[in-house]
Amino acid sequence: MSAGDDARFMALALSLGARGLGRVWPNPAVGCVIVQAGRIVGRGWTAPGGRPHAEPQALAQAGEAGRGATAYVSLEPCSHHGITPPCAEALAAAGVARVVTALEDPDPRVAGRGHAMLRAAGIEVTTGVLAESAWRAHRGFLLNRTKGRPAVTLKLASSFDGRIATATGESRWITGPEARHIVHAMRARHDAVMVGGGTARADDPDLTVRGMGATHQPVRVVCSRRLDLPRDGRLAVTARAVPVWLCHGPDADPGRRAAWNGLGARTIEVAVGPGGQLDPGSILQALGAAGLTRVFCEGGGSLAASLLSAGLVDELVGFTAGLALGAEGRPALGVLGLDRLAEAPRFRLIETGAVGNDVLHRWERA
Missing domain, CATH: 3.40.140.10 (Cytidine Deaminase, domain 2)
Structure with a gap:
């Protein structure tokens, strides 16, 4: 040959x-x-x-x-x-x-x-x-075997000016149906879909693969230090049908842990970082130890910023819509605490294209 x-x-x-x-x-x-x-x-x-x-x-x-x-x-x-x-x-x-x-x-x-x-x-x-x-x-x-953590894909769907919601919190839908269909396909190619507790509370998401005849579902991971999540929401009522893993801090109320376990969820204790939020490295080490190799993070802004700041995002997927929400809109990312451009995490463009009326762009860590 x-x-x-x-x-x-x-x-x-x-x-x-x-x-x-x-x-x-x-x-x-x-x-x-x-x-x-x-x-x-x-x-x-x-x-x-x-x-x-x-x-x-x-x-x-x-x-x-x-x-x-x-x-x-x-x-x-x-x-x-x-x-x-x-x-x-x-x-x-x-x-x-x-x-x-x-x-x-x-x-x-x-x-x-x-x-x-x-x-x-x-x-x-x-x-x-x-x-x-x-x-x-x-x-x-490879990352699971060499560093003990899964690879992380961070997906952000935002307006042209980088906002994910209006000042009142309205966010459905910034991007069009074609972009949302691709997001479901991306979910299906990952072991888990992950969001922060704020997103879980505000959006009451399903975090499932829908609309494409899916025969399996990724694990749904929510990162919430205190486990102060609604126990009558979509994640709670479907926890026995589709896995729900909750990463929480050591100070989470034992009663909340027991309640979520009773609903069929898996609770995972992780460390808290210096800023008082869950440590992103500890989260990923725990998920890696549980066997996950690919995690698809869909926000929110604080979780996304913490992963970027810690250098734990391996791929960025952006969907940019042709509308502007202004400075009063909610930004896609939380505080990164950067003083100089040289401190900003850098990524290399690997794909770009039109998806309906939106733009898809994929980047990998430089």
């Missing part, structure tokens, strides 16, 4: 893996393609819930055609025995001649051992193909 062929088939493996985003945590969303004499004979991706892995599914589809073939895998095959046998072992047993991967898996149980197991079996191994694209695709899993 040429380098061009390797890149083409790895791109397909990455696109297959993306089908599992939001559905496979705490496992990575891996894709696998089996190629025999230039022809694809097997395809697979991580199944909902994280198992089966991509490789055994692709090998099962390939059957005997997998013997002597090349396997393209978007992340190093696992090498440890868990609920299922190692994928590296399955590839060797199937008789593949070559394995091409994009990245080494930093999980301490793997960390190069999968590649070593393949080489020990006499299989040619090529690594680093489309590594940058794979890093972006697996960012949540």
Whole structure:
């Protein structure tokens, strides 16, 4: 195979893996393609819930055609025995001649051992193909394994002048239906949707994926130091149907904790920072420890500002509408406490385009 062929088939493996985003945590969303004499004979991706892995599914589809073939895998095959046998072992047993991967898996149980197991079996191994694209695709899993936290996407939908509501709090709807439809698709590709307690109180949100035949829902996370949230709202009455996780401070009233637990929610105690608000790093460490790899934060302004200030936002998604609300409108972000431009968090533009009458722009941390 040429380098061009390797890149083409790895791109397909990455696109297959993306089908599992939001559905496979705490496992990575891996894709696998089996190629025999230039022809694809097997395809697979991580199944909902994280198992089966991509490789055994692709090998099962390939059957005997997998013997002597090349396997393209978007992340190093696992090498440890868990609920299922190692994928590296399955590839060797199937008789593949070559394995091409994009990245080494930093999980301490793997960390190069999968590649070593393949080489020990006499299989040619090529690594680093489309590594940058794979890093972006697996960012949540990689951050969970290396830093103990999920990747964070911060979404802000605002007016042209950066406001998210009028002075009276009216916010539905600043952006149009096309933008809102895309937001639901983005929710579906994340493990969890997160908001601050102020947003939960003011908007009484569902935080679910709607309008697209969704068969699964992300975890709904609310960050509220004192757990002073309405227990007759939408989140409360649906907590047994769709998971609700509440991050709170150590000073939250025990009665409120018990009440929310009784409604079916999961309460998670996290540290409070110097400013008296929940520490964003502690929040993400707790969510990472619970297995989350990708979190979609939809505000409000204080939570968004705290994540940005702490350098914990990995991707920004903005929807900008063609209307202006003026200085009296509510800003998209809370106080950042910046004195100089050099202190402002910087992001690199990766996508922009029209969505209905609004503008979508995506940025990643520089």
